[in-house]
Amino acid sequence: MDDGDDICHEHSDHSWEQLITNAKACDHIVQLYQDQDFLNRAVCRFAGAAVANGEGVILVPTRAHWDGIRPRLEAEGVDVEAARARGQLTVVDADEFLPRFMTRDAMPDSPLFLGLAGDVIANARAGGRYKCVRWWGEMVNVLWERGDVAASMNLEDLFDKLAEQHDIAIFCSFLMDNFNGEVHAHVLPRLGVNHSHLIPVEDYARLEHAVAAALRETVGSDEARVIEGRLLSSYVPPFTMPRAQALLLALRQAFPSVAESVLLRSRDLYAAKRGGG
Numbered sequence: 001m002d003d004g005d006d007i008c009h010e011h012s013d014h015s016w017e018q019l020i021t022n023a024k025a026c027d028h029i030v031q032l033y034q035d036q037d038f039l040n041r042a043v044c045r046f047a048g049a050a051v052a053n054g055e056g057v058i059l060v061p062t063r064a065h066w067d068g069i070r071p072r073l074e075a076e077g078v079d080v081e082a083a084r085a086r087g088q089l090t091v092v093d094a095d096e097f098l099p100r101f102m103t104r105d106a107m108p109d110s111p112l113f114l115g116l117a118g119d120v121i122a123n124a125r126a127g128g129r130y131k132c133v134r135w136w137g138e139m140v141n142v143l144w145e146r147g148d149v150a151a152s153m154n155l156e157d158l159f160d161k162l163a164e165q166h167d168i169a170i171f172c173s174f175l176m177d178n179f180n181g182e183v184h185a186h187v188l189p190r191l192g193v194n195h196s197h198l199i200p201v202e203d204y205a206r207l208e209h210a211v212a213a214a215l216r217e218t219v220g221s222d223e224a225r226v227i228e229g230r231l232l233s234s235y236v237p238p239f240t241m242p243r244a245q246a247l248l249l250a251l252r253q254a255f256p257s258v259a260e261s262v263l264l265r266s267r268d269l270y271a272a273k274r275g276g277g
Contacts, residue, residue, distance in 0.1 A: 016042065016199040021049040023134060028160055030191055031173040031199040032183075036068050038202045039173055044072045046136050046171050051078050051088060056130030058090045058120060059250035060097060060137030081170075087126035093108020098139045106148055108155045114162060135162075136171040144174055153190055156170045160194045178245075179267035181260050184252055204242045206273050207266075212243040214265035218258055227255070 020029060020042060033039045043059065050057035061069055074080055080095070083089035101113040124133050140159070143152035163170045176183055178200040191198065201207050215224040228247060237252035248266065252259035 011136075015204060016202075017045055019197055019199065020046040020171060023049075023171060025132065025167045025169055026163050027169045027171075027197060028163055028195045028266050029169075029171045029197045029199065030195045031171070032176045032201070033173055034175065034177060036065065036211055039065065040068050040072045040094060041062045042171075042173065042199070043069050043136055044076055046134060047073060047089070048078055050132075050134045051083055053132070054130070055132040056088055056090070056124040056126065058092065058124050058133065058135040060094045060135070060138070060139060061090045062094045062138060062142065066091065066093075084123045086129075087124070088130060089155075090120060090124045092137075094137060094139045094142055098142060098260060102151075107151050108158055110158055110161075111183065113155070113158050114165070118166060121162075121168060132168075133166070134169045134171065135159075138173055140172050141174050144176075154192070156191070156194045179263055179270070184249065184259075184263060188249065189238055195239050198239055198241040198245065200241060201270070203270075204244070206270055207242060208244040208275050210266045210269035210273060211247055211262070213269050214262045215247075217265060218262050227251070 001237070016031070023029060023046065030038070031042050033042070043061075047057045047059060049055075055121065059066070059069070070080055078089075080089065097116075101109050101116055103109050121133055121135070124130060139154050140152045143149075143155060159170050159172070162168070176187070178184075188198070199238075212224070215228065218224075219227065231250040231254055232243065232247060235246060237246045237249060241249075248263060250261070251262055
């Protein structure tokens with residue numbers, strides 16, 4: 001879809017809350033997180049908006065994460081049992097669902113996955129009561145945390161197909177450090193192949209301040225302004241992301257000799273700002 005591709009090549013500073021509240025069909029959003037509180041808040045915002053909008057929502061958490069997500073959903077006003085009883089909320093155990101479509105060589109079986117997931121979506125539409133459906137899950141993260149990187153990325157490709165085939169919004173979450181150089185160099189470009197939007201951190205404004213300050217400290221104020229203007233005017237990010245995140249990736253592409261220093265300093269400044277309130 002050409003129009004969708006154009007959207008994916010933008011960078012945006014709209015908050016992650018807006019993004020997942022307003023998720024629409026064929027969006028494929030990925031969140032990087034390092035603590036369960038951020039995960040819980042994002043999933044509850046995604047699911048709570050679906051319930052409020054009269055959409056169906058599918059959640060595929062691990063049991064441990066569901067134990068944290070459910071009480072927060074209820075605290076935010078979602079009657080989980082009632083939503084499940086009327087078919088609006090479907091909860092599937094990630095650790096139980098994942099083995100159902102994995103092959104002996106530890107890779108997802110494409111037809112099997114698409115068939116099983118398609119059945120879950122059909123049930124979530126509840127005979128037409130919920131035309132719009134959202135899916136959040138962490139099976140890809142289960143594979144990622146096991147070290148099965150190829151299988152994890154393959155499954156993300158299949159989720160992209162699933163979104164197109166069934167016209168749903170998909171949101172997934174990875175336990176991953178956005179300030180890790182290997183993540184920037186290798187993982188984010190790969191995620192850009194099969195996602196439309198990136199939520200790299202919890203606080204976009206704090207990231208903006210940290211990256212700007214880190215760049216100034218590394219190359220000087222005058223050079224920082226020149227570099228920022230030049231890079232952001234020409235860089236095409238692999239998917240929609242905050243402006244500061246696009247700058248970090250553009251810097252790695254254009255000035256790899258300074259990119260790592262800026263990234264590591266950005267990590268320190270981002271953490272320090274949080275600590276300072």
